[in-house]
Amino acid sequence: MSASGSEIKVAxxxxxxxxxxxxxxxxxxxxxxxxxxxxxxAIPGGFVLPDESxxxxxxxxxxxxxxxxxxxxxxxxxxxxxxxxxxxxxxSIAYFALVKSAQFQQLKASTDAENAQWFNFKNLPSLxxxxxxxxxxxxxxxxxxxxxxxxxFELLDRKFPFSDLEKLxxxxxxxxxxxxxxxxxxxxxGILDETNEYAKxxxxxxxxxxxxxxxxxxxxxxxxxxxxxx
Amino acid sequence: MSASGSEIKVAxxxxxxxxxxxxxxxxxxxxxxxxxxxxxxAIPGGFVLPDESxxxxxxxxxxxxxxxxxxxxxxxxxxxxxxxxxxxxxxSIAYFALVKSAQFQQLKASTDAENAQWFNFKNLPSLxxxxxxxxxxxxxxxxxxxxxxxxxFELLDRKFPFSDLEKLxxxxxxxxxxxxxxxxxxxxxGILDETNEYAKxxxxxxxxxxxxxxxxxxxxxxxxxxxxxx
DNA sequence: ACAAAAGTGTTAAAGTTACACCCATGT
DNA sequence: ACATGGGTGTAACTTTAACACTTTTGT
Numbered sequence: 001m002s003a004s005g006s007e008i009k010v011a012x013x014x015x016x017x018x019x020x021x022x023x024x025x026x027x028x029x030x031x032x033x034x035x036x037x038x039x040x041x042a043i044p045g046g047f048v049l050p051d052e053s054x055x056x057x058x059x060x061x062x063x064x065x066x067x068x069x070x071x072x073x074x075x076x077x078x079x080x081x082x083x084x085x086x087x088x089x090x091x092s093i094a095y096f097a098l099v100k101s102a103q104f105q106q107l108k109a110s111t112d113a114e115n116a117q118w119f120n121f122k123n124l125p126s127l128x129x130x131x132x133x134x135x136x137x138x139x140x141x142x143x144x145x146x147x148x149x150x151x152x153f154e155l156l157d158r159k160f161p162f163s164d165l166e167k168l169x170x171x172x173x174x175x176x177x178x179x180x181x182x183x184x185x186x187x188x189x190g191i192l193d194e195t196n197e198y199a200k201x202x203x204x205x206x207x208x209x210x211x212x213x214x215x216x217x218x219x220x221x222x223x224x225x226x227x228x229x230x
Numbered sequence: 231m232s233a234s235g236s237e238i239k240v241a242x243x244x245x246x247x248x249x250x251x252x253x254x255x256x257x258x259x260x261x262x263x264x265x266x267x268x269x270x271x272a273i274p275g276g277f278v279l280p281d282e283s284x285x286x287x288x289x290x291x292x293x294x295x296x297x298x299x300x301x302x303x304x305x306x307x308x309x310x311x312x313x314x315x316x317x318x319x320x321x322s323i324a325y326f327a328l329v330k331s332a333q334f335q336q337l338k339a340s341t342d343a344e345n346a347q348w349f350n351f352k353n354l355p356s357l358x359x360x361x362x363x364x365x366x367x368x369x370x371x372x373x374x375x376x377x378x379x380x381x382x383f384e385l386l387d388r389k390f391p392f393s394d395l396e397k398l399x400x401x402x403x404x405x406x407x408x409x410x411x412x413x414x415x416x417x418x419x420g421i422l423d424e425t426n427e428y429a430k431x432x433x434x435x436x437x438x439x440x441x442x443x444x445x446x447x448x449x450x451x452x453x454x455x456x457x458x459x460x
Numbered sequence: 461a462c463a464a465a466a467g468t469g470t471t472a473a474a475g476t477t478a479c480a481c482c483c484a485t486g487t
Numbered sequence: 488a489c490a491t492g493g494g495t496g497t498a499a500c501t502t503t504a505a506c507a508c509t510t511t512t513g514t
Binding site: 007008009010048050051052053054075077078080081082089091093 | 238283311
Binding site: 178180181185201203204205206207 | 503504505506507510511512513514
């Protein structure tokens with residue numbers, strides 16, 4: 001090891017994803033109040049305190065800056081180019097987070113965090129620092145990951161109609177999905193429980209059964225060596 | 231963001247993988263000269279200097295501590311639990327690196343770095359700090375990744391007999407592979423060029439043709455949307 | 461009765477797996 | 488001539504992809 005320590009600041013950032021059937025995938029951004037990049041949009045985040053873990057830091061910053069609590073959090077990548085912050089050397093450990101649909105819609109409506117706002121992931125503003133790069137990586141990661149891990153359920157409510165799941169995949173993968181093949185495959189995995197509830201109809205169409213992701217069952221099956229793949 | 235910066239040190243660590251047909255997969259470790267964990271084995275690494283990128287830091291530390299230059303380097307994960315170093319708060323950005331077979335064998339023989347040593351990945355000593363956890367993650371990552379990205383070639387020489395590739399996969403995936411099916415699949419991908427060289431026989435068996443990974447071709451095919459998968 | 465969304469099965473094509481014998485070389 | 492590792496094809500099976508009509512509800 002080198003003899004001396006470093007004068008480098010350590011920050012965390014979190015790309016928070018929300019989803020609703022009608023609006024698709026959204027990402028939570030905050031507007032900067034101070035220079036540099038004053039008034040520009042940025043990914044929420046901040047410096048890590050001496051005695052908290054990285055994940056604790058992310059959760060704390062998210063509450064402070066946006067009032068949000070997330071139910072899924074995963075480390076994405078660490079960005080550390082010497083010049084990524086014009087003021088000083090900052091390395092940032094980026095996370096991505098997923099928020100359940102009902103909560104996302106509540107948050108959208110609330111005014112708790114005046115300078116936090118959701119943006120559709122296909123229509124994002126320009127961003128401060130290297131945040132565009134971070135965000136693109138996060139989107140790419142989520143896009144890839146829903147194909148081999150059941151993280152999509154973290155964006156839906158606990159109980160959801162099958163078509164919501166399908167729409168989520170269509171949105172993220174950005175291509176059509178054959179409804180019959182998709183449901184066959186999903187149901188064949190054995191990780192979805194059918195409930196005896198039905199979606200309250202929204203005025204049109206046949207009401208759909210509500211399904212529920214069975215996490216325990218999934219974990220058992222993982223041990224037995226199944227692989228989720230869509 | 232929080233107002234204040236942090237008093238956290240930033241380090242990088244690198245899990246270096248080497249491979250040879252006879253010895254299988256090895257990992258490069260160094261023996262610590264000073265407390266804490268004096269004399270224990272550890273993953274090479276050290277603090278990031280103020281003006282170098284993370285990757286530069288990894289390469290510099292590897293040269294300083296082990297005399298090695300690597301040909302493939304990828305970020306693995308960032309470890310930041312507050313208590314992972316007993317002395318002070320250190321977050322470490324871990325990388326994994328792959329070394330080509332010929333170079334690995336040279337390094338094994340050389341005495342450049344007295345306190346650096348290669349260990350078979352199935353027979354590792356106990357390690358300082360949380361390095362066991364880091365190492366396990368690295369092994370898991372490489373194991374998974376060779377199945378969907380052609381990183382295996384970074385462990386072989388530029389030209390290699392087909393059976394070396396096969397043995398590498400058998401070793402890492404820890405299961406038998408059907409020679410016929412494996413070569414069919416690999417060759418069907420169209421990313422291996424047959425050379426007109428033959429392996430100099432080692433006294434027994436039919437000499438094998440030498441193959442070569444065609445990186446350009448692979449990158450073209452990726453753009454066209456193939457997916458490498460074994 | 462019609463519009464809208466949910467629910468459901470079959471067939472062809474592609475991909476994967478299982479399996480065994482001959483070939484080229486050194487001793 | 489034998490021991491050793493290299494090289495190769497085919498058939499059964501599994502998985503995936505393509506495709507359209509019926510059901511339930513609200514208006």
